[in-house]
Amino acid sequence: xxxxxxxxxxxxxxxxxxxxxxxxxxxxxxxxxxxxxxxxxxxxxxxxxxxxxxxxxxxxxxxxxxxxxxxxxxxxxxxxxxxxxxxxxxxxxxxxxxxxxxxxxxxxxxxxxxxxxxxxxxxxxxxxxxxxxxxxxxxxxxxxxxxxxxxxxxxxxxxxxxxxxxxxxxxxxxxxxxxxxxxxxxxxxxxxxxxxxxxxxxxxxxxxxxxxxxxxxxxxxxxxxxxxxxxxxxxxxxxxxxxxxxxxxxxxxxxxxxxxxxxxxxxxxxxxxxxxxxxxxxxxxxxxxxxxxxxxxxxxxxxxxxxxxxxxxxxxxxxxxxxxxxxxxxxxxxxxxxxxxxxxxxxxxxxxxxxxxxxxxxxxxxxxxxxxxxxxxxxxxxxxxxxxxxxxxxxxxxxxxxxxxxxxxxxxxxxxxxxxxxxxxxxxxxxxxxxxxxxxxxxxxxxxxxxxxxxxxxxxxxxxxxxxxxxxxxxxxxxxxxxxxxxxxxxxxxxx
Amino acid sequence: xxxxxxxxxxxxxxxxxxxxxxxxxxxxxxxxxxxxxxxxxxxxxxxxxxxxxxxxxxxxxxxxxxxxxxxxxxxxxxxxxxxxxxxxxxxxxxxxxxxxxxxxxxxxxxxxxxxxxxxxxxxxxxxxxxxxxxxxxxxxxxxxxxxxxxxxxxxxxxxxxxxxxxxxxxxxxxxxxxxxxxxxxxxxxxxxxxxxxxxxxxxxxxxxxxxxxxxxxxxxxxxxxxxxxxxxxxxxxxxxxxxxxxxxxxxxxxxxxxxxxxxxxxxxxxxxxxxxxxxxxxxxxxxxxxxxxxxxxxxxxxxxxxxxxxxxxxxxxxxxxxxxxxxxxxxxxxxxxxxxxxxxxxxxxxxxxx
Numbered sequence: 001x002x003x004x005x006x007x008x009x010x011x012x013x014x015x016x017x018x019x020x021x022x023x024x025x026x027x028x029x030x031x032x033x034x035x036x037x038x039x040x041x042x043x044x045x046x047x048x049x050x051x052x053x054x055x056x057x058x059x060x061x062x063x064x065x066x067x068x069x070x071x072x073x074x075x076x077x078x079x080x081x082x083x084x085x086x087x088x089x090x091x092x093x094x095x096x097x098x099x100x101x102x103x104x105x106x107x108x109x110x111x112x113x114x115x116x117x118x119x120x121x122x123x124x125x126x127x128x129x130x131x132x133x134x135x136x137x138x139x140x141x142x143x144x145x146x147x148x149x150x151x152x153x154x155x156x157x158x159x160x161x162x163x164x165x166x167x168x169x170x171x172x173x174x175x176x177x178x179x180x181x182x183x184x185x186x187x188x189x190x191x192x193x194x195x196x197x198x199x200x201x202x203x204x205x206x207x208x209x210x211x212x213x214x215x216x217x218x219x220x221x222x223x224x225x226x227x228x229x230x231x232x233x234x235x236x237x238x239x240x241x242x243x244x245x246x247x248x249x250x251x252x253x254x255x256x257x258x259x260x261x262x263x264x265x266x267x268x269x270x271x272x273x274x275x276x277x278x279x280x281x282x283x284x285x286x287x288x289x290x291x292x293x294x295x296x297x298x299x300x301x302x303x304x305x306x307x308x309x310x311x312x313x314x315x316x317x318x319x320x321x322x323x324x325x326x327x328x329x330x331x332x333x334x335x336x337x338x339x340x341x342x343x344x345x346x347x348x349x350x351x352x353x354x355x356x357x358x359x360x361x362x363x364x365x366x367x368x369x370x371x372x373x374x375x376x377x378x379x380x381x382x383x384x385x386x387x388x389x390x391x392x393x394x395x396x397x398x399x400x401x402x403x404x405x406x407x408x409x410x411x412x413x414x415x416x417x418x419x420x421x422x423x424x425x426x427x428x429x430x431x432x433x434x435x436x437x438x439x440x441x442x443x444x445x446x447x448x449x450x451x452x453x454x455x456x457x458x459x460x461x462x463x464x465x466x467x468x469x470x471x472x473x474x475x476x477x478x479x480x481x482x483x484x485x486x487x488x489x490x491x492x493x494x495x496x
Numbered sequence: 497x498x499x500x501x502x503x504x505x506x507x508x509x510x511x512x513x514x515x516x517x518x519x520x521x522x523x524x525x526x527x528x529x530x531x532x533x534x535x536x537x538x539x540x541x542x543x544x545x546x547x548x549x550x551x552x553x554x555x556x557x558x559x560x561x562x563x564x565x566x567x568x569x570x571x572x573x574x575x576x577x578x579x580x581x582x583x584x585x586x587x588x589x590x591x592x593x594x595x596x597x598x599x600x601x602x603x604x605x606x607x608x609x610x611x612x613x614x615x616x617x618x619x620x621x622x623x624x625x626x627x628x629x630x631x632x633x634x635x636x637x638x639x640x641x642x643x644x645x646x647x648x649x650x651x652x653x654x655x656x657x658x659x660x661x662x663x664x665x666x667x668x669x670x671x672x673x674x675x676x677x678x679x680x681x682x683x684x685x686x687x688x689x690x691x692x693x694x695x696x697x698x699x700x701x702x703x704x705x706x707x708x709x710x711x712x713x714x715x716x717x718x719x720x721x722x723x724x725x726x727x728x729x730x731x732x733x734x735x736x737x738x739x740x741x742x743x744x745x746x747x748x749x750x751x752x753x754x755x756x757x758x759x760x761x762x763x764x765x766x767x768x769x770x771x772x773x774x775x776x777x778x779x780x781x782x783x784x785x786x787x788x789x790x791x792x793x794x795x796x797x798x799x800x801x802x803x804x805x806x807x808x809x810x811x812x813x814x815x816x817x818x819x820x821x822x823x824x825x826x827x828x829x830x831x832x833x834x835x836x837x838x839x840x841x842x843x844x845x846x847x848x849x850x
Contacts, residue, residue, distance in 0.1 A: 116763045171637065194761050195761060196607060196611070199805065199818040200817060201655075202647050206644075226693050252556060294695070294697065358555060422638075423637075430640055434640070446630065450641055456827060
């Protein structure tokens with residue numbers, strides 16, 4: 001056995017055997033091994049991590065997925081599942097000694113059931129396509145990650161994707177009913193049910209957000225909601241970021257749960273405006289977008305109330321979208337914030353921490369101090385309603401050492417999120433990217449419990465190994481082992 | 497309100513149980529002892545582990561110790577104009593937060609607002625190695641690590657001892673009305689299922705004794721308009737009706753025959769099983785009082801893709817919960833072993849071999 005360039009063991013005899021057997025299971029065009037065919041699969045949406053897989057398999061039936069898994073299990077070859085590859089944490093980064101299992105061919109909407117307000121989908125169905133298909137019945141699928149035109153429902157489940165409406169309508173975990181999954185051993189399991197709950201342990205919750213570590217998702221049944229009668233969006237400008245933060249708390253305190261509540265700071269506003277021409281007030285230090293939905297009567301009432309609150313909180317300007325086109329335009333600016341920032345800087349690094357909302361002023365102040373210290377500008381985009389902060393650190397990867405400094409800056413932000421009672425990731429997942437930060441958020445005993453959970457599904461550790469949950473050894477090497485009551489966990493372990 | 501942290505005492509008790517190989521029976525207010533299978537063991541009483549640890553209404557999050565009485569939590573929330581949106585049943589005066597979450601129970605608002613597990617954001621627990629672990633957190637969005645906190649919901653204490661739970665809370669609606677209409681069960685099912693694709697502010701829907709009940713909630717104007725749109729008589733005493741339904745205090749629930757919880761898709765037409773029916777959750781959760789054998793009830797319900805729990809009455813050492821498919825049971829057993837390797841927590845409460 002030799003070792004590949006990325007340090008993973010590779011056994012050429014096993015690999016040749018694997019590829020030969022895969023070709024027996026699948027049609028020729030569904031097994032890719034040429035370098036140029038593998039290239040499109042070398043990374044997901046987090047392109048700083050790239051690696052070519054040993055082989056890409058493109059099954060189109062559940063039986064084929066089962067056969068591939070059985071084969072890989074028998075040969076002890078690791079498997080990484082992949083949807084549209086829009087993930088932002090390197091969760092679908094391939095292994096040079098493993099199979100990249102693409103679910104791209106599972107594209108069919110299997111059934112829409114308007115009577116029970118649910119839809120059954122293959123995992124490769126795009127998020128937005130669900131709502132488009134359900135629209136004819138007055139229904140829609142609520143979670144709307146900003147990549148919704150491209151990302152697929154299977155990936156949404158694996159990452160527990162959110163979106164701008166999740167304060168009111170929840171994340172993926174709140175909007176799915178049933179999954180069909182294939183385990184590493186090739187077993188097909190039905191998890192959850194078409195009913196509102198199912199007997200025994202909530203494996204549906206466990207599977208959602210498990211980042212392809214527990215099983216491969218081959219079918220998803222989602223809950224659909226009635227489209228609200230009306231949605232109205234308000235845009236408020238502030239001359240101070242902290243006043244905008246106060247306004248967010250005041251809206252919630254008034255007993256109103258907006259469908260979406262988003263905040264952008266000056267750098268983000270300017271970039272989004274130049275890109276989308278949404279009519280944002282570019283001299284503002286911060287803007288808030290507040291969407292209210294529900295029945296006509298309720299929206300009218302809430303719009304009046306929220307306008308009043310925004311003015312009282314010191315908004316310099318409050319606009320209400322006059323029609324649907326303007327509402328879409330207000331959102332277009334926000335939804336294009338990432339690509340917009342991509343235009344003003346050679347590279348940007350998107351963070352995804354969550355914090356209790358009351359900590360916003362403190363965290364923003366600290367980020368701006370660090371921004372000066374590192375000499376790296378930051379654009380802040382914030383799902384203000386649910387405390388999910390996306391600071392975008394602007395940098396130039398071609399400048400010597402700038403990526404390393406950016407990563408260090410990012411790490412400090414995530415560490416701060418944990419310190420103030422938040423989390424290192426609100427919606428992008430841990431993947432490869434935040435594997436070290438997991439050591440900050442969790443103690444050794446908690447990480448060990450996660451490994452035990454994985455082993456219950458995948459005893460040999462062949463599914464997406466090395467992602468999402470760090471080994472204790474890795475945490476020791478990273479040097480950020482959580483110190484609990486002044487004691488290091490597992491003092492018997494050697495430290496490096 | 498009483499505030500006490502006895503997590504160290506509880507942890508010591510777990511350690512001695514591991515040492516002696518004595519199984520433990522976790523108990524809070526003992527209000528839900530009738531649920532699930534019989535379990536034996538030394539009692540681990542969490543009721544003294546109580547108090548609200550944190551509640552900042554602007555964050556929409558409440559954290560409390562597991563032994564905190566549910567009614568204390570509800571009182572604190574009411575004072576802040578908030579509520580537990582899953583409207584948990586108490587089934588007794590002493591119901592605790594821990595028991596509510598461990599049993600995963602939700603009330604009439606569930607199909608419209610979400611279940612107990614939907615509102616759980618994080619928890620602190622003692623696992624079967626006697627370690628105190630934290631999962632999730634106090635923020636609404638958090639995808640770091642597997643969702644162990646939600647796994648605890650409905651696990652009936654078989655995976656660990658819950659110490660603290662963080663929940664998302666919501667503002668109380670400004671107004672609510674209940675509409676009542678006379679109809680058959682089949683008509684009620686059609687009516688309730690049609691509401692799923694209409695933008696109406698309904699947050700509870702049930703069928704009982706020849707009447708369909710719809711609760712409308714939201715702003716004054718929204719409720720008024722929806723009432724005009726949907727029609728029907730307004731029920732004078734709205735709150736008491738939903739409370740007696742939630743707590744199983746309606747005369748329907750006083751029967752010598754066992755009570756079954758039948759879960760189906762909401763639009764499934766009336767099931768032909770002899771007995772009395774009450775439909776809650778817009779038709780998705782159906783209560784059946786029947787003297788038919790459970791095997792026969794399960795067989796019929798399986799034909800429409802549903803499942804059945806023996807909720808009250810009957811023998812408490814059989815298959816109370818719907819049996820699991822074999823490969824799924826294996827995963828359950830491995831998960832149980834991963835949290836509770838010495839098999840000390842609430843053995844057999846859900847399934848004989850779990």
